[in-house]
Amino acid sequence: MKLLTTAAFAALAVLACPAEAQDAEGDLQIKLLGTGVLPDGAITSVNTDIVGLPADTQTEASDAFVPTLAVAYFVSDNVSIETICCITQHDVDAVSGLPGAELVSNGTLIPATFTAKYHFDLGDLEPYVGAGATYFWWIDVEPGAATIPLGVTETTLSDEFGFVLQAGADIPIGDDGFGITLDAKRYFVDTTARWFVGDTLAIETEHDLDPWVVSVGVNFRF
Template sequence: MYKSLFSVSLIALALAAPAAQAHQAGDILVRAGAITVNPDADSSSVKVDRGGLAGTDLGGKATMSSDTQLGLNFAYMMTDHLGIELLAATPFEHDVKIKGTVLDAANGKLGTLKHLPPTLSLVYYPLDAKSAFQPYVGGGINYTWIFDEHVGSGASAAGFDNFRAKNSWGLAWQIGADYMLTDNLMINAQARYIDIDTTAYVDNTALGVRAKVDVDVDPFVYMVGLGYKF
């Protein structure tokens, strides 16, 4: 009898636990995990915009590699269903490659760059605040700060130098979900699409020209990790 009562009590506690694990107004959520930026890059052709060959279209396209870093989310629940969230991360590093230009020396790895993508979003949680499972959708604005650009060794040997890219403002959209493991600890998964547009420039001192390419980076961003509710 006591064993049966104990089992029933455990089941009752398990069923009741999610009610204490809700996201509520005033909660602060901190999440951390592995975050991957996977550029879906589409670029203009490479064009000479300065020097004796200005106006020359070299053709070709630019591509960017993916990278995974430590991702961080900080969220504040304004109501039981609306929160404001900041995405941060350790710096991402991407290889930038050029392919298909009429200038053979320009093809291949142009160089590398790093960026930070702080993103501020308004997030909506549609389910009842008592639910342990909390899916959400959100939208906001992203600022991508690009820095530490370097020309690759092969491009440098071909006379290219002074590689740089413009910072970017754009919109960002996300979906995600938290699942509360305890009153405070959660697991989290999220996916984002971020509008990142930049223009990259590189000089060729041997030819006395500068080339540029417009790149719609537009990455899909994925993160899986743990969170804690304060």
């Protein structure tokens, strides 16, 4: 937590620096990206367990690779506010205790994200750093194949707010606003997983998701 707090203050301090140029105020930047979403998914605590999970049960969430649309508004030449649009889908499998057992199937997520970024102009390379907030909204979650024989009828993952750190670089191509983008985000967000048998809560566990989200693609600033 101390590392996160230090990083957050560092990012905010950078963003607070006065912009060196104002001629690009009002600019928009559109990015079309290929994105890898690489979550953790480890269990941090077991709150309810009437099934009797093995004591060493541990889980991980599957990776996903999706297209992403990002839109940034430049409030000055150096500072922008960015949001992204994507939908990712993940399974959660046991890696110990019940190795290979699918516990959550097709968890479909909208990671609503806003970041404030500070851009450095190094000529042929325009790196940036940023920080922001996210809301993980699970729009569909299905019971995993291994849970259905146990009588599980419903599985849920809780929607949660979280924190995001971001770094990347835009590489201009020519003078017409086109470029290449390399981007990495680290999310810090948890979720509570629940498995129901009818109306009975059979299992409730807390999970660290904390995904790395890495992207590469093209951008256009106008």
